Amino acid sequence: MPNDFFSDLLASISERGRTLLRLGPASIDPQNASDLIELCGELLSGRGEASGTVIARGVLDRYHSLDAAGRLGFFEALAHHYGPDRDKLDRAIAAWQATPDDMDPGDLHFASEPQRQELFRRLNRAPGATSELVAMRADLLDLKDSQKDLGAVDRDLVHLLASWFNRGFLVLRRIDWSTPAIILEKVIKYEAVHEIHDWADLRRRIDPADRRCYAFFHPALVDEPLIFVEVALTETIPGAIAPLLAEDREPVAVARARTAVFYSISNCQRGLAGISFGNFLIKQVVEELRRELPKLENFVTLSPVPGFMKWLKRAPDLPVTEEERALLVHLDTREWIEDAPLAAQLRTVIEPLAAHYFLKAKMPRGAPVDSVARFHLGNGARLERVDWLGDVSDKGLRESAGLMVNYLYRLDDIEKNHEAYADHYEIAASSAVKKMLKTEGGRRLLDMRLG
Numbered sequence: 001m002p003n004d005f006f007s008d009l010l011a012s013i014s015e016r017g018r019t020l021l022r023l024g025p026a027s028i029d030p031q032n033a034s035d036l037i038e039l040c041g042e043l044l045s046g047r048g049e050a051s052g053t054v055i056a057r058g059v060l061d062r063y064h065s066l067d068a069a070g071r072l073g074f075f076e077a078l079a080h081h082y083g084p085d086r087d088k089l090d091r092a093i094a095a096w097q098a099t100p101d102d103m104d105p106g107d108l109h110f111a112s113e114p115q116r117q118e119l120f121r122r123l124n125r126a127p128g129a130t131s132e133l134v135a136m137r138a139d140l141l142d143l144k145d146s147q148k149d150l151g152a153v154d155r156d157l158v159h160l161l162a163s164w165f166n167r168g169f170l171v172l173r174r175i176d177w178s179t180p181a182i183i184l185e186k187v188i189k190y191e192a193v194h195e196i197h198d199w200a201d202l203r204r205r206i207d208p209a210d211r212r213c214y215a216f217f218h219p220a221l222v223d224e225p226l227i228f229v230e231v232a233l234t235e236t237i238p239g240a241i242a243p244l245l246a247e248d249r250e251p252v253a254v255a256r257a258r259t260a261v262f263y264s265i266s267n268c269q270r271g272l273a274g275i276s277f278g279n280f281l282i283k284q285v286v287e288e289l290r291r292e293l294p295k296l297e298n299f300v301t302l303s304p305v306p307g308f309m310k311w312l313k314r315a316p317d318l319p320v321t322e323e324e325r326a327l328l329v330h331l332d333t334r335e336w337i338e339d340a341p342l343a344a345q346l347r348t349v350i351e352p353l354a355a356h357y358f359l360k361a362k363m364p365r366g367a368p369v370d371s372v373a374r375f376h377l378g379n380g381a382r383l384e385r386v387d388w389l390g391d392v393s394d395k396g397l398r399e400s401a402g403l404m405v406n407y408l409y410r411l412d413d414i415e416k417n418h419e420a421y422a423d424h425y426e427i428a429a430s431s432a433v434k435k436m437l438k439t440e441g442g443r444r445l446l447d448m449r450l451g
Contacts, residue, residue, distance in 0.1 A: 030067040034073040037081075043122050044115060056126035063136065071139055073432040080155050087224060119152035119157045130164065130220035134271035137161065141273065149202035158309065162275050165218055165226070170277065170283050175213040176206050182223050186268065187213070190225065193264040193304060194245060204245075205230055210252040212260075214285045216277050221269075227277045229285055233257035233293070237300050237406055239387040241396075244302070259298040260289050279302040279379045300384065303372050304391065305400035311357055312368060312401070319356055319438065324349045334397050338373065347388055350401055354386050355436035358405075359427055366425040372405070377421045380414030383429040386436065 035061060043055045060269070066074060092111035096304055137157050144150045171181075175187060187206075188196045196202050206213045214229035232244045235256055243249060244263055262285075267277055286299050312318070312328065320328070327349055330336040337343055361369045368374055378385070383405065390396070390404025420426035 006210070008259075014364055021378075031069040031073070033066060033070045033077060036062045036066070036074055037072075037077045040082075040119055044119055044191045052122055053125045053127075056123045056129060059123060060126055060129060060132050065219040068143075072143055072147065075140055075143060075150050075153055076147070078116045079149050083100075083114045083118060083152070084112050085115065095258060101411060106339060110162065113154050114152070117160060120157060120160050124164075125162075128177070130218075131224065132159070134161065134269055136352060137271035138269075143271065145249075147239065158274060161269050164220070165272060165275055165277075165278050169218055170216045170226070170280070171219070172281070172288070173215055173217055174288075175215055175225075177203060179206075180223070183215075183225065186223075186225060187215075187228060190228070190266050190268040191264065192266040194241060203423075204247065209254050210234075212256060212285075212289070214281065214288070216281055225268050226272065227265065227267050227281055229262050229266075229278075229281055231285065231289070232261040232262055232263055233296075234259045237261070237298060237385070238302055239385070239388045239404070239406070241302060241404060242392070253294075254293065258296060260286070260293075260296050261300055261302050261401050263302040278375060282379060282409065283414075286411070299411075301376060301381070301405070301407040301409075302387070302390070303376065303405045303407060304396070305354070305370060305403045305405055306372065307370050308357055308400040308403060309398065311361060315361065318353065320349065320353070331397075331401050334392075334394065336401065337392055338399070346401075349390065350403070351386060351436050354403055355433055355438075358383055358386075358433065358443065359429060359437055362425070368425070368427065373407075373427075376407040377427055378418065380416075380418035380421070382417060384408035386432065386433060409430070 030314070038061065039055060039059050042444035043052060043059060063071070063074065089111045092108045096105060096108045110163070120133060126132075137154070140150060140154055140157065144154050175183065184199075184202060185370070188199075188202055196205065205211055212227060212231040214231070217224070218226060232238070233254060234244075234252055235258055237259055238244060238261055241263060244261070254369060262282060265281070267273070271448065289296055308358040309331065312331070318325070327342075327346055330342060330346065336346060357369065358370065358373055365368055373383070385406040387404040387406065389402045391400065392402050396402050396404075408430075417428040420428065
């Protein structure tokens with residue numbers, strides 16, 4: 001109630017102030033951001049709190065009226081004209097260099113801060129501005145890869161968003177069938193791993209006693225989940241997704257459940273990409289489940305392998321023979337899973353390749369090439385098992401040749417695994433996965449690409 005009152009008060013100030021400052025709906029060229037940039041200058045000029053709130057609202061409203069070309073012009077202006085105040089920075093550097101001892105470098109720090117950071121802070125005064133700045137960052141991501149000079153603007157915005165969305169402000173909430181429909185609709189919309197087809201499908205995932213769903217929320221985005229995880233309670237560690245999502249499955253009695261399976265983790269706000277919530281989410285959900293269900297023994301994922309097929313097609317040095325490579329061509333269609341002898345042959349090739357993919361294939365700096373692996377291994381999990389034909393959906397076959405993976409969160413080992421990964425990209429893996437990795441002795445590496 002106090003937050004609602006304060007928001008309503010700010011909105012009232014903003015609307016009345018728009019009239020006083022003549023900031024009604026502007027008729028501007030959607031490709032020309034010059035009026036908007038001028039208004040940003042007014043916002044930074046140091047007016048009072050009330051007028052600043054009004055101007056911030058005006059900037060955001062005019063930003064929304066820009067088309068893609070206008071938004072690019074806006075971000076380009078921020079990149080080239082809203083960096084640090086050079087005169088102030090030069091004076092601060094000179095003062096720092098002239099100081100004979102290690103005095104507080106605070107003046108140097110503040111002088112080096114780009115003016116656009118303060119602009120973003122002042123924009124955040126407007127009612128509802130936090131969600132609009134998150135959306136603005138999503139717009140920036142659409143432009144950043146093709147416009148390298150926008151990287152500095154992105155870094156500054158991410159710096160502020162990371163502080164506004166740090167763990168201390170996040171609230172963990174369980175989502176169930178009694179959750180308001182506006183949030184349930186967004187769970188359906190944002191599900192990124194296993195599509196939720198309709199309301200009945202959603203209910204099967206969150207309503208039964210052996211199902212859980214948890215999400216992080218932020219006070220400034222009350223009805224917008226930031227990230228959510230779907231959990232299945234099972235007796236044993238599962239090796240396939242279809243039985244968990246089947247319409248006619250038999251629910252597991254909670255008293256018999258010994259395993260909590262994290263089978264889908266979805267980030268919801270594209271504008272917060274690169275700001276990690278998942279590691280906090282999983283660890284807090286583990287604690288919640290342990291308190292509620294002390295008989296749980298295993299905390300595992302049933303994870304996709306979204307980059308495996310892409311790696312198979314692009315890796316120049318696959319550890320396969322010519323005969324094995326010829327078999328891999330069958331992966332381009334789904335008929336092979338209906339041919340038991342062919343599937344058995346492919347399994348003898350694919351499983352060692354999967355072990356190589358997880359344990360040997362690395363990015364230039366040494367991290368695993370698989371994004372899901374980087375996430376869970378970085379959280380301190382162990383690569384526990386590779387699941388053959390764990391996902392035979394069209395998407396699963398297209399992206400991962402049907403493979404899924406279990407990552408095990410063993411509470412006594414999480415910190416040790418995390419430190420080993422963080423320091424040296426050392427991968428914690430079970431003996432079963434390591435045994436799948438065939439030695440390269442006697443196997444010719446073919447310097448050629450699939451497809």
